[in-house]
Amino acid sequence: MNLYINIGIGRILLIITSLTMLLSWLLPNHYEPWITSHSDFCAFIAFIFIIAITIYSVEIIKIPIINLFLLLIMSIPFLQYITGIIFFLGDAFIAAIYIFGFFCAVISGYNLSQQGKNNPKIYLILTSIILLASSISVFIALIQWTLQSNGQVWFADFPSNARPFANFAQPNTLATFLIMGIISLLYLFEKQKLNSISSSLIGLILIFGIALTQSRTSWVFMLCFIIWWLWKTTTLPTRINRKYLGLFVGFYILFVLTLPVVSKFIGLSNTTDVLTRATTGLERVAMWHQMLIAIQHQPWFGYGWNQVSLAQVLTTLDFPVRGWTEHTHNFILDLLVWNGIPIGVAIIVFLIFYLYQLYQLANNIETIIALSMIGAVLIHAMFEYPLDYAFFLLPVGFIIGLIQAQHKDTVTKELSRPYTGSILIILIILYIWIFIEYRIIEEDTQLARFEVLNIGKLHAQKAAPNVVFLTQLREKNRLMRTQPKQNMSDKQLLWLRQIAYRYPTAPALLRYAQALALNHQLAQAKEQLMLIEYLHDLKLSDAVLYEVNESLSFAWENKRKI
Incomplete structure (x- = not known):
């Protein structure tokens, strides 16, 4: 009887986790002051349930020693706040929470796989969820492409002349997620969960969706992925025939080349031809140049986590670049701007070593698929900031944990259930607290924007709400008043x-x-x-x-x- 109860509880937790993770990728809500807050809150609650499943399933939690370095990185924002480099506690706190969330995701993936025994089962669940969400996202993108989405409560508002972005509100983000969907499809096909006909049909739909985004990041990934897949599968038998892989690449190129012509002919949403996309919109290069100058100005300790905008402002009079930003659009530059050269280089070296260890474990289809997904996000991170989003960061951490579980001789530190249970309770309390604070801030921001525009007569009774953690958003509202x-x-x-x-x-x-x-x-x-x-x-x-x-x-x- 107890066994059935345990299985029932586990399934309920798994269903809730799957639904909340789906919501994190599909919610259409994008509001000031934190555009991705709704999606990120869903991602965090999904991983709180994953942590609960881990504690429920595994009595002794094992932490690979190498992952403890992540906790050291987590302490840096707080040290920067104490020393005055970071202006507001909220910026340090949010950076630390995201790093700790990544750490917990890695540990959960590692322990749930139980030294690789449950890896295929977990991969089947994970890839099925990603494939479902990516298929729905393509449907939404098609609705946007045909200009039928505005006014629909389930779809994000679609500006005129924009590229389809589903409910991610950013075309490159959608493209990266659809790439993860294609990788998931490959895995399900390899495991014979899908036949050739259904896989081909779904694959063409996903490739068409990527072409709709006109993402140049996807061009880079496609090239890297083909080389990676052909190289790793030379010694690993797969169901995917190289001829079919080439055929799908050909369809992708065909879609990329013909979509602008088709869109213009039938009067659908704005699309740009390949040559124009390849030769314009290169503002990132100037931005990277500006950030290199900023690093030269403050090479030792940097500008603080979440304070790229400060680096930009302090450099603008010397090297102007149009448009303010909170990110360098390159993860390596972000680390150097946030931390300075000594600490930034140390973190980069650690991450390279970290990834190299994962690469050495790429000896089966699960690990190859997992590293392909991580690669998609990391390539994107060289041009934008997908790791700023919990709905990417936490799944990547979980996948890393699954790969680490393949290593049989990992040195670990053990934590018993009372300790891990206490950590879970603290995380739940923090989540509820931050959620309540953000709801207060979000409502106050809406009111403040009406006040600035002199709309109506209602106004706040004080400069800003009393919040403890989200101080950067509180002070932003205080400035408006x-x-x-x-x-x-x-x-x-x-x-x-x-x-x-x-x-x-x-x-x-x-x-x-x-x-x-x-x-x-x-x-x-x-x-x-x-x-x-x-x-x-x-x-x-x-x-x-x-x-x-x-x-x-x-x-x-x-x-x-x-």
Whole structure:
């Protein structure tokens, strides 16, 4: 009887985990101030259930010693906050939580596989979920391509002249996920869970979906994957015939070449021809150049985790690049900007060694498939920031754990169930706390945006909500409700600088500039106007420095004075 109860509980946890992970990839909600918050919250709750399944299934949790280095990395943001490199506790806290989530995902994958015994079963579940979500995502992308998605509650809003992105709201993100879907399809075909006809049909649909995104990152991955697959399968028998692999590549090239013509002919969403896509939109190169200059300016300790925007602002007057960013669009550069050269290089060397150890275990179809998925995300990370999203970061960590379980002689540290159970309880409490805080911040952000636009009469009763962890978002809202005025203290001006440089939007920089001008720091104020011009292509006259218009966002303070 107890056995049936245990199996029942395990299945319930697995179903909940699968559904929440599906939601993390399919939710259409993308709202300020944290665009991917809904998806990431779903991903974290899915992995809280995975941790629960792990603790439920395994009495003694084993932690490979090499993974403890991740906990050392997790401590860096807090040290940067203590030493003043990171301005706001929330930035350090969020960085640490994501690293710890990755660590827990790795450990869960490692222990659930039970030294590789359960690997095929886990891979079947994982690849089935990914294939289902990617198939649904292609359907949504097709709806967007045919301009039928707007006004539909289940689909993300689709701007005119955009490339289809399903509910990821970013075409390259969709492309990477669909690549993971194709890799999942390959695995299910290899394991004879799908026949040739169904696999071919689904494969063509997924390839068409990737072509719809017009993602150049997928071009790079396709080339790398073909080389990787042909190389690793020379000694490993597979069901996939090289002729069929070449045929699918041919279809992909055909779709990429013909889609712009077809779209234009039947008047569907905007698509660009291959030559134009290959030779335009290369702003990243200038951005990378700018970030290399930023690293030269602060080589030892960097600018702090989640503070790439600070590096950009402090470098813009020397090397202007249009458009502000919170990422370098290259994971290696991110690490160097966040940490400085010594620590950044140490982390990069560790990660290379980490990946090399995984590569050495690529001796079966499971590991080859797993490394292919990791490779898709890592190649994407060389051009954008998929690892910033929990719905990519946590699955990648879990897959790494599955690969590590193939190693039979791994040195591990053991934790008993009482310790791991306590950690799970703490994680659940933190999750609930952060979720509640974010809901408060999200509602307050919506109100603040109405206040700034002077819409309605409702306004906040204080500058910002009282939250403990998400302090960076709290201070962002406080800035929107801070009126530049005379006789501001040095402490107030320093705070304005910190938050304006953390989120260097044109309104934030203008507010800081006005505060400087009203407090007799005209030269510095004019520098902020130059930053606005360089970052946002918006040239403002010096007169705006003294034009502080009345706003509903200041009503809370005026009411308090009365």
